[in-house]
Amino acid sequence: MELKCLHVADIFGTPGMDMVKDTLPRLIEERQIDFIVANGENACEGKGITDLMCQTLFNVGVHVITSGNHIWDRKKTFYSENPLIQKFLLRPLNYPTGNEGKGSVVYQLKNGIKVGVINLQGRTYLYDIDCPFRTGEREIEKLKKETNVVIVDFHAEATAEKIAFAHYVDGKVSAIIGTHTHVQTADEKISSSGTAFITDVGMTGPHDGVIGMQKDAAIRKFILQTYFKFEPAHGDVRLHGLFFKVDTQTGKTTYIERIRIDRK
Numbered sequence: 722m723e724l725k726c727l728h729v730a731d732i733f734g735t736p737g738m739d740m741v742k743d744t745l746p747r748l749i750e751e752r753q754i755d756f757i758v759a760n761g762e763n764a765c766e767g768k769g770i771t772d773l774m775c776q777t778l779f780n781v782g783v784h785v786i787t788s789g790n791h792i793w794d795r796k797k798t799f800y801s802e803n804p805l806i807q808k809f810l811l812r813p814l815n816y817p818t819g820n821e822g823k824g825s826v827v828y829q830l831k832n833g834i835k836v837g838v839i840n841l842q843g844r845t846y847l848y849d850i851d852c853p854f855r856t857g858e859r860e861i862e863k864l865k866k867e868t869n870v871v872i873v874d875f876h877a878e879a880t881a882e883k884i885a886f887a888h889y890v891d892g893k894v895s896a897i898i899g900t901h902t903h904v905q906t907a908d909e910k911i912s913s914s915g916t917a918f919i920t921d922v923g924m925t926g927p928h929d930g931v932i933g934m935q936k937d938a939a940i941r942k943f944i945l946q947t948y949f950k951f952e953p954a955h956g957d958v959r960l961h962g963l964f965f966k967v968d969t970q971t972g973k974t975t976y977i978e979r980i981r982i983d984r985k
């Protein structure tokens with residue numbers, strides 16, 4: 722069977738959440754999408770995500786929520802009593818043991834198809850956490866005992882680290898989707914082994930600021946090198962994502978398309 726999948730890029734603040742609510746149901750219908758992963762690390766004013774926001778995303782069709790470094794900005798995130806959040810909200814797997822939350826899941830769709838999702842975080846220009854390559858490789862082997870369809874959200878700053886990881890696990894997963902920089906790259910491809918890759922899928926949110934935040938405070942911080950309170954920007958709202966089709970028998974991706982929808 723051909724599984725039509727969508728990854729929704731980092732959802733940023735209320736503009737990003739509103740865009741998802743307004744756009745996703747139509748997109749699902751138009752493209753007959755079977756499975757949706759959305760990165761929610763910036764959903765709540767750019768920093769983390771709330772229970773209510775997770776629930777809203779599940780209600781509009783998201784199956785699994787991935788995240789990244791900003792998921793730790795809200796202390797209570799992984800103490801939710803909502804079983805859906807406990808199961809289907811991920812944080813990068815390779816944070817040190819002892820942290821709350823989980824970094825992978827196998828989602829079983831109503832038709833019985835299983836989809837594995839792994840969330841990892843790079844270390845270059847980020848935090849000195851466990852090795853995403855070795856941690857990721859072990860987790861892929863584990864998930865592949867249950868399904869050949871495995872999607873990786875690789876949250877990282879450095880282009881080279883994401884590309885190196887894609888080569889490292891080439892042919893072992895269906896897709897590796899880069900997140901975190903909030904700038905969509907035009908390098909989506911399917912390798913000869915059937916693994917889809919994009920360096921960064923972009924950001925679902927306001928694009929008239931600096932990677933989601935209002936530009937004035939960002940400019941002042943860069944010039945003055947002191948703390949400024951950041952507020953989410955508002956304008957030029959876009960939904961960014963990656964649409965791809967996976968052969969559920971082999972786990973290989975057969976089609977890939979970058980998505981950019983501008984708020985009218």
Ligand SMILES: [Fe+2]
Pocket residue numbers: 731762763789901902903
């Ligand atoms: Fe982000």
Ligand SMILES: [Fe+2]
Pocket residue numbers: 762789790791876900901
């Ligand atoms: Fe991030």
